[in-house]
Amino acid sequence: MIKNNSFFSGARFYFLSLLLIICLAAGTSSFAASIGELNKDIAGGETSASEQKASSSALDSQAVKEKNKYEMGLLADLHICDTNLKAVNDVIAAINRMGVDSTAILGDSCKEIGTEKEFDLAVKTIRKLKGKIFAVTGNHDYIYADRKNGDKKVRASASVKKHKLERFREAFGQKSNYFAQKANGYLLIFLSADALDAKPLVTLSGGALKWLENTLSKNKEMPTIIFCHAPLENTFKAGEKLGMRGSSAQPADKLEDILKGNKQVFMWASGHVHIKPSGKHYNSSANLWKNQIRVIHNANINNSAKYFNTLTLTTEYVIVRTYDADKNSWLKKFERKVGHNGKFVTGDGKDDDEKDKDDEQEKDKDDDDEDRDKDDDEQDGNDNDDKDGNKDEPVDLKGIVTPGLGEVKVRDGAWGNVIGKLYSGKFVDIKSVEGDWYIIDYDGKKGYILKQAMVTNSGDNSKLKKMETTATVDVNPAYGLNVRDGAWGDKIGKLSDGAKIEIIGEDGDWYKIKYNGKTGFVYKAYVDVPKASAKRASDDKNKDDSPAKPAAAEAKNDDKDKSKDSDGNSKNQTAANGTKGFEKSGLLNVPERAQRAKENGPLGHSLCGPTSLAMAMEFYGVDKPTVKVAKETKTLSAGGGWQGTYCGNILTAAKNNGFKGSYQKENMTIDSLKAITESGRPVIANVNTQGYWGSGHYMVVTGVKDGKVYVNDPWQGGQRTYSFASFKAQWATRNERAIVVQP
The missing domain is CATH 2.30.30.40 (SH3 Domains)
Known part of the structure; x- marks a missing residue:
């Protein structure tokens, strides 16, 4: 018994000694996170005033190396395109050689307006980085429509912005566009520009601000760095055209309230203003915001400038360094040590203020190149303030x-x-x-x-045209159809479902009818007009108006550039009706599939794109399991993980399956859908079907007739019809984008 007690006493002493050593090692810094916290992400989530969703972590937890430092690369304003692709690749290669733990992408990765083509190239290029990637959006990534008005960028609708934000989040595997990560005792906060209805170029949503405030309040003792596309106000000289409001993170007043109440925030890394190392404000006393936060400006990347910054997070301070990937060398004079109070840590005997003054005097000799760098955004900024203002609307709207x-x-x-x-x-x-x-x-x-x-009635300058026919009211019996004293006029009566009416004219979206011995107007969408009469009215309209391009001619033009293959050889342009052909109804007999079918597994609810392509291919006789098609469209990874569905990947998969003539087009019309399907080719339409709350969807258009668009909807696994107005409203949110599948 004595021997056993002696043994356990020794073991107990050994265990307690080991535990003491571990505790001492873990407590070397008052700012060091516990081992459990070190690997923990902070939850981020998109919220609105109406519904704050309980969000899980914005990123899968990563194992942060237990060492005395954590290294990050910073890349801003890549504006990736064919002309600067080599420069961006050179910078990425340099970062990969350094072996950093992670890289922060600080926005404006897309070239100009964030089209699907621009975005796909940006994501493909950024994914070449070897370490962990943390990405935030810039204005060029989400706020613009996929079209321009002449040479001017146009602000997108809220639903399109939300779609682009969701696309961004999915592409980088983030559960939110604002999130936090703990590393080596620091809290790293990533804030995307995500406001849907703001004028300034880089604005945080109310949900992001509330999340930021809550996250900071829970981490008061942890030194914090914030990564955002735009810098804080007055930490640089703004260009005249954009002004400080268009050049800095907004809303500035709310950000100031939050940041001043959280002194642990000592650094803010950003881009947007394209300040290069030669610029006066790249490193100056102006960079110290409110004597609290050091703003680190990051240059844009182009063929003549391949500069980027790195951060080394030590227990006492952060080392900021600038690298020139063109000369493969560090710019020694820009190496800075920033303490947790935002001030420089120096070893030359001078205090922070003295060193800042020296830096400012030295910088005064340099040109301020910020205004020149932002020329490409100046027009964008002026245009945006106009575009987001209230357009001229009728007084009586x-x-x-x-x-x-x-x-x-x-x-x-x-x-x-x-x-x-x-x-x-x-x-x-x-x-x-x-x-x-x-x-x-x-x-x-x-x-x-x-x-x-x-x-x-905004922009409705239509004139009354003669039309004589009888028609039937087709409306929900519970409501009836209101009769008005004019197009967009006051209510004077009501018609029940199935009522017969006599039409005597057409005024835009309205029919003029005989009503109780007088005249009235009813909305066209709820009136069933005989096909012959509708055609006659359309013919009369075309006589009165300027000649309209026939649908068949439009479809022919759609195919004009497709008449030759990549080698210039002529391709067969005859209609390919597929193995199924037409139904007696005149619609394409495209086989139906349901994306949520049991064989598609738990991710079936997200496979609308692959299911639509599978239906279109089966129409031609190529029958493949939906899950296999999902991997070909890269919706699912090789391991079965969901990655999102992009039109470009659907098109590539179609061509890889032998449908070489397939093509993608935007700004299409219902007339062109009609002509294309009548020539025997199914069309995959990219729409928004969830009441404009940002949910994208793919469906196969099988025909257009009798004022309706017919589709095979993979969500419900059957045929569905839309009125022209409803289909156009949902299609417009995706810029009338579609993929024509053909051999």
């Missing part, structure tokens, strides 16, 4: 909730709390316009409805 859309949410502010719903066909008086929103009177309260959910 009226609208109808887009027919076929279903219910639309009414909010108490832009992306605010939901206070009610309106249903398709509801007629409303619009009181005012605010950005992407129409403001209405809803039960005595101020209600906000997204513009894309409404058809209005």
Whole structure:
């Protein structure tokens, strides 16, 4: 017994000694995180005033190396395109040689307006980085529509912006576009520009600001670095055209309130203003915001400038260094040690203020190249302030909730709390316009409805045209069809479902009818007009207006550039009707598939793109399992993980399966869909089917007839029809984008 007790006493002493050593090692710094915290991410999530979603971690937990330092690369304003691709690749190669732990992508990775082509190239290039990637958006990544007005960029609608933000999040495997990561005793916070209805180029949403405030309040003792596309106000000289508001992170006042209440934030890394090392404000006393936060400016990358910064996170300070990837050398004079108070840590006997003054005097000799670097954004900035303002609208603005859309949410502010719903066909008086929103009177309260959910009299300069025919009211029996005293006029009566009416004219979206011995107007979407009469009215309209391009001619032009292959050889342009051909109804007999079928597994709910392509290929006789097609479209990784679906990948998969003539096109029309499907070719349309809340979807268009668009919807696994107005409203959010599948 004595021997055993002696043994356990010795073991107990050994164990306690070992535990003491571990505890001492873990406590070398008051700022060091516990081992458990070291590997823990902070949850981030997109929120709105109405619904704050419980978000899981924004990134999968990573094992941070236990060492005395953590190294990061910083890349900003890559604007990746064919002309600067070599320069970007040179910079990425240099970072990979350094073996950094991670790289922060600080926004504006896309060349100009964030089209799918620009975005795909940016993601493909950035993925060449070997370490962990943390990415945030810049204005060029999400705020612009995929088209330009002449040479000017155009602001996208809220739903398109939300789609591009979601696309960005999915591409980089992040569960949110704002998130945090703990590394070597530091809290790293990543903030994307994500506001949907703001004028300044780089604006954080209310949800992001609230998340930031909450996250900082829970980590008061941890030194914090924030990564964002734009710098803090007044830490540089802004160009005259963009001004400080367009050049810095917004809303500046709310950011100031949050940051001043959290002194642990000591560094802010950003790009946006394209300041190179030769610029006066690349490293100057102006970079110290409110005597608290050191702003680290990062240069843009082009063929003549391949500069980037690195951060080395030690227990006492952060070392900032600048590297020239063109000369493969460090710029020694820009090496800085920044303490946890935002001040420089020096060894020359001078205090921080004295060193800053010396730096400022030295920099005064350099040219301030910031304004020249931002020339490409100046026009963008001016245009944006105009584009997001209220356009000229009729004084008496009226609208109808887009027919076929279903219910639309009414909010108490832009992306605010939901206070009610309106249903398709509801007629409303619009009181005012605010950005992407129409403001209405809803039960005595101020209600906000997204513009894309409404058809209005804005820009309706139509004239009354003669038309004589009888028709039938086709409306929900529970509501009936209102009769008005003019197009967009006041209500004078109501017609029941199935009522026969006599049409005597056509005025834009309205029919003029005989009503109770007088005349009235009814909305066209709820009237079933005989096909012959509709055609006759259309012919009359074309005589009155300028000649319209026939649908067949448009389809022919769509194919004009497809008549030869890459070697210049002529391709067969005869209609390929596929193995299934046409149904008696005149629609393409495309086989139906359901994306949520059991064989597609738990990720089936996200396989609309591959399912649509599988249906189109099976129409031609190529029958493949949907999951296999999903891997070919890169929707699923080789290991079965979900990666998102992009039009470019669907097109590539179609061509790899022998459909070499397939092509993708934007700004298409319903007339072109009609002509293409009538020539025997199915079309995969990229739409938004969830009431404009940013959810993308793919469907196969099988035909257009009798005022309706017919589709095979993979979500429900069957045929579905849309009115022209409803389909166009949902298609427009994706720039009328579609893929024509053909041999």
